Amino acid sequence: MSEIKKIATRESYGNALVEVGKEHEDLIVLDADLAGATKTGIFKKAFPERHWDVGIAEANMTGIAAGLATCGKVPFISSFAMFAAGRNFEQVRNSIGYPHLNVKIGATHAGISVGEDGATHQCLEDIALMRTIPGMVVINPADDVEARAAVHAAYDHAGPVYLRFGRLPVPVFNDEATYKFEIGKGxxxxxxxxxxxxxxxxxxxxxxxxxxxxxxxxxxxxxxxxxxxxxxxxxxxxxxxxxxxxxxxxxxxxxxxxxxxxxxxxxxxxxxxxxxxxxxxxxxxxxxxxxxxxxxxxxxxxxxxxxxxxxxx
The missing domain is CATH 3.40.50.920 (Rossmann fold)
Structure with missing residues (x-):
């Protein structure tokens, strides 16, 4: 019996950004000094001119993304869920949610499976926070196939999307050949x-x-x-x-x-x-x-x- 393939959905996120980036030149990725961990570094390697690292400044990153969205770009902003949703809540609410801008939030390292980083980094509240923002789509994929499909769907969706990814490698159980992802459908x-x-x-x-x-x-x-x-x-x-x-x-x-x-x-x-x-x-x-x-x-x-x-x- 062959061993079940395991991939962290944060890895899927980085790979999917490259897939979408090849098709759409208006996709811009912003990260807050965590490109290696969030895996947006994969996109940076492929498209260095479209990846911006703003440093440890999540709120500023959100403001930049809002501005880019008003200029016709489709920005994906990334950090750990604790920072992307927690530290950043006011900016996401007021700068992205309130004007209903076309910004996507790729939040990695969600949940207790962050492991040794402990309680300060194990965000268990992000879904609740993002659900309360009017017009915000909230997606939590289960494996590599679903995560990559979710990134493509998020790009195609007009409006803000919160994507939740994990640090821990998880089994790939969906069949890419037959899997179909649709926002809002279980x-x-x-x-x-x-x-x-x-x-x-x-x-x-x-x-x-x-x-x-x-x-x-x-x-x-x-x-x-x-x-x-x-x-x-x-x-x-x-x-x-x-x-x-x-x-x-x-x-x-x-x-x-x-x-x-x-x-x-x-x-x-x-x-x-x-x-x-x-x-x-x-x-x-x-x-x-x-x-x-x-x-x-x-x-x-x-x-x-x-x-x-x-x-x-």
């Missing part, structure tokens, strides 16, 4: 009748593995990949919830304001359903190896399996 990975599990980001593959364990216990779970958290696929969320009667959400993010909250917003309006939110439970992260942290916070397949089984039973 993907049913497996149909089921006992419970619906909506997952996003690196938790999608962990949920797929957890489903195999649930199946051995006679639990037939429906697995849905929600790569776009805003706008969320309301129709699919309601349809699946009505079908199974129980819903679980799984995300490498705080349970407050992220995918779980987005799903609950839909269901409380259209199809009241019992929901279990699996994520980080109103605490900060901590320093440690990424895989050990995912296990401790029960965001790996084993943790998801145990929580879903208890919820269904």
């Amino acid at each position: 993907i049913v990975l497996k149909e089921g009748k006992d419970v619906t599990i909506f997952a996003t980001g690196l938790c999608v593959n962990e949920t797929v593995e957890a489903e195999k364990m649930l199946a051995k216990d006679g639990i037939d779970a429906e697995i849905i990949n929600i790569h776009t958290i805003k706008p969320i696929d309301r129709e699919l969320v309601v349809k699946s919830a009505l079908k199974t009667g129980k819903v679980v959400t799984v995300e490498e993010h705080s349970v407050i304001g992220g995918l779980g909250s987005a799903v609950c917003d839909v269901l409380c309006e259209e199809a009241p359903t019992k929901v279990l939110k699996i994520g980080v439970n109103d605490v900060f992260g901590e320093s440690g190896p990424a895989l050990e942290l995912l296990h401790k916070y029960e965001l790996d397949a084993e943790g998801i399996y145990k929580k879903v089984k208890a919820f269904v039973k």
Whole structure:
């Protein structure tokens, strides 16, 4: 049996920027002294004249990007999620969101899988922050194929987009030949009748593995990949919830304001359903190896399996 290929979605981001850059000369990439880590350095090597490093000045980077967007360019700005969404919130809100400018935010190193960098760099609040900005699209891809497709879709979309990428290499499970990405549309990975599990980001593959364990216990779970958290696929969320009667959400993010909250917003309006939110439970992260942290916070397949089984039973 061949080994499963693993690629960090931040690497996918850098590679996709080059792919899009070859097709569109109006794409400009700005980074804040982290091109090696965010992987925009891949784009810099291919198109040095279209990559600008502004130094450790995220707010200034955002203002520059806003200006470029008013001149017909399509800027992608990049930093760690903690800085791109956290430190930068006011500038993203007022300089990009309020005028609804065509700026894309490539935020890497999101979630606790940042690992040893610890709580100060493990952004667990970025989805919640970006969801609140009117007109902002929020995308959290699950693997290399989806991440690269998301970058292409973000370029094609007219308006601000927040793209969330990870540091940890994750399994590539989508087939590039057949995969289709559409902003705002969830993907049913497996149909089921006992419970619906909506997952996003690196938790999608962990949920797929957890489903195999649930199946051995006679639990037939429906697995849905929600790569776009805003706008969320309301129709699919309601349809699946009505079908199974129980819903679980799984995300490498705080349970407050992220995918779980987005799903609950839909269901409380259209199809009241019992929901279990699996994520980080109103605490900060901590320093440690990424895989050990995912296990401790029960965001790996084993943790998801145990929580879903208890919820269904």
